[in-house]
Amino acid sequence: MRDDIEEIMFTPEQIQSKVAELGMQISDDYRDKNPLVVCVLKGASLFMADLVRNISIPIEMDFMAISSYGASTQSSGVVRIMKDLETGLENRHVIIVEDIVDTGLTLSYLRDSLLRRNASSVRIVTLFDKPSGRKIEIIPDYSGFQVPNAFIVGYGLDYSEKYRNLPFVGILKPEIYS
Ligand code: PRP
Ligand code: MN
Ligand code: MG
Secondary structure, eight states, rough: OOGEEEEEEEEEHHHHHHHHHHHHHHHHHHHTTTOEEEEEETTTTHHHHHHHTOOSSSOOOEEEEEESSSSSSSSOOOEEEEEEESSSSSTOEEEEEEEEESSSSSHHHHHHHHHTTOOOOOEEEEEEEEEGGSSSSOSHHHHHHOSSSEEEBBBBOOOOTBBBTTEEEEEEEEHHHH
């Protein structure tokens, strides 16, 4: 697996210290709000697990699976709900946890769909933001790192379902996907 990586972009230590920062900010902003923290499977699963351990206030967790990429490296723009939330959103403050915002299509669809369920508020926390990839304007409320327009994998991010379990984030060698 390591041989398929051209360059390491973020080490486990850099990721952990950023996740701790984000957890602290969220803890400050959501005191007494009992937010519902929603993990967007599968990419955000590792970030979610680390983030909630850095949130020091009461929260609830739920999970949603949506998919837009499939086995391609390009977003298709077609968002499918593979697994829905179990929690009702009426009067809830929702925090959507994402690993990366690229075109923004996934999140813009998701945010609108959760707001339609009458959530009191919906904010987005993403570990990585790739502003150059945007096809629709969306600005994450909390963002860890801005990343350039390279195909990155690891720490939840996959290429064709592979590399999610790498503890770091790195640039995939182009020969792997071309
Ligand atoms: C990836 C990533 C984000 C989304 C971002 O998920 O985890 O959820 O794409 O891309 P966008 O901003 O262009 O919509 P993917 O659909 O690959 O599913 P996965 O999380 O299961 O890998
Ligand atoms: Mn995803
Ligand atoms: Mg994916």
